[in-house]
Amino acid sequence: MLSGDGLVVRVRPFRGELNRAQVLGLCDLAERFGNGLIELTSRANLQLRGIAQEDHLALLAALEGLGLLDLDPSFEARRNMLVAPDRSPGDLTDRLCTGLLEALPRLPNLPEKMGYVIDTGARAWLGEAIGDFRLELAENGALLLRADGVALGRPVSEAGAIPAIIELADWFVGTGGRDNGRMARHVAKAMLPEMWQRAAPRAQGWPEPGIDPELGAVLGVPFGALEPEALRGLVAQSGASALRPLPGRMLRILCPQPEAALHPGFVSAPGAPEMRASACPGAPFCPAASVETRSLARTLARRASADTDAGGSLHVSGCAKGCAHPRRADLTLVGRDGRFDLVRGGAPWDPPSLTGLDPSHIPDAIRSA
Structure with a gap:
């Protein structure tokens, strides 16, 4: 996909897992060909951003060498699968x-x-x-x-x-x-x-960051942005044999001692305010966005942890498509012409309660809306 900073190349892990060599290989490729980050998507896939057109074929060859490409691109397009972690x-x-x-x-x-x-x-x-x-x-x-x-x-x-x-x-x-x-x-x-429509499924759940009795180490990734240096450190510190990306911007770490995976570059406890916030890359990385998103989302999430009126789920979207969280949130901010519209209890495409907000005025507008 073409974005504002070059190509976005998505990687779908087979059966929801990346082995150690694949993880380390992706770290190298993100630094060699991309913008230096690996992104986790809402469907537990990975993507590299900022790929130059002239580097695309070389990147694909490297991904094939890591065993991360389907033989048939049309099959890969159908392989939208999430499996239990x-x-x-x-x-x-x-x-x-x-x-x-x-x-x-x-x-x-x-x-x-x-x-x-x-x-x-x-x-x-x-x-x-x-x-x-x-x-x-x-x-x-x-x-x-x-x-x-x-x-x-x-x-x-x-x-x-x-x-x-x-x-x-x-x-x-x-x-x-x-x-x-x-x-x-x-x-x-x-x-x-x-x-x-004959039978109900069991109660639906969601993993939380920390040490889970069944999953072992589960770590949160704020905004789904993985830094290669932190990821390499996590693999080395934990002795991980594999990682399993999870929806909700989390990773399950397959390692001998789960406690060894509690790396400072990741969220390792439930309730972290950054994990309640979603934000797309925003401007200048996406051509559809006219606003910067992630620094605002981080600021609002931290304020919300001490402000019950602004608590709950937060989504800062560069445009009305809402790619980072294409569904309802307690509070959604949508970029439009360099400013923001505010939606309470809705999706990015729902009617806003306030429009044309300057980023510096948003905290006061949230409290008074």
């Missing part, structure tokens, strides 16, 4: 992942951003993750396929799970879903048959 080789999550990878070429042509969630680990980790087709578990352990935007899912067997995804995808396409773009938008307009 406690996946182990041969377990249910891993088997479903294998089945879905094999089935992707047989699925109908879906809109580019549609994706899949396999949330069948020890707990429901991915309740807030974006995904149109969701393989989940009910409280009794039964496997469900649930369409995003619908509270209930369809019980399926393991053998029937992938055929059911194909069937639901065919229903989506056959009922005009391509025009709506995403499953949640489509089911709000189309009548999803009752057979797909």
Whole structure:
């Protein structure tokens, strides 16, 4: 993708994991070809920014050497998958992942951003993750396929799970879903048959930074911006064999002693104000943005930790697309013509309550709005 500072090159880790060599290799590539940062996306992918056009092919060759490219670019475009972060080789999550990878070429042509969630680990980790087709578990352990935007899912067997995804995808396409773009938008307009709405998934969860009993070390990455120096230090300090990017701008560190992964360059405790804030790169890095975003988001997040009126989730977006957090937040600031519009309890494209705010006036405007 072309951005204001060059190309953005996205990397989708296979089965949601990067081994040690791949992590260190990406650090080198970010410094050699990019702007010196590795970004975590909302779908637990990684991306390098600021790539010059003339360096693109050399970067792709280096990524291929690290084992991070699909042989077929069209297959990579369909491989929008999130898997439970406690996946182990041969377990249910891993088997479903294998089945879905094999089935992707047989699925109908879906809109580019549609994706899949396999949330069948020890707990429901991915309740807030974006995904149109969701393989989940009910409280009794039964496997469900649930369409995003619908509270209930369809019980399926393991053998029937992938055929059911194909069937639901065919229903989506056959009922005009391509025009709506995403499953949640489509089911709000189309009548999803009752057979797909029979059982509730278990309570939805979300990992927190710190030492988790099942996941081990989980670290937060403010604004999803990974600095290669800090990442190398984390790998060396922890002896990590692999990293698993998570939605919500977090990393699971696979290492012998989880406590060794508590690196000062990352958030290692729940409740950090920076982890409640989302912000895109903003200007000058994105041509759609007319405002700087991340320093404002960091300032507001820290103030909010001591100001209950400004607490909750915060999103500072360079434009109305809302790439960093394309959904509701308690407080959203949207850049427009060098200033900001303020949206309370909505998404970046919702009507604002205040418009044309100078950045220096925003804290007072938030308190008085």
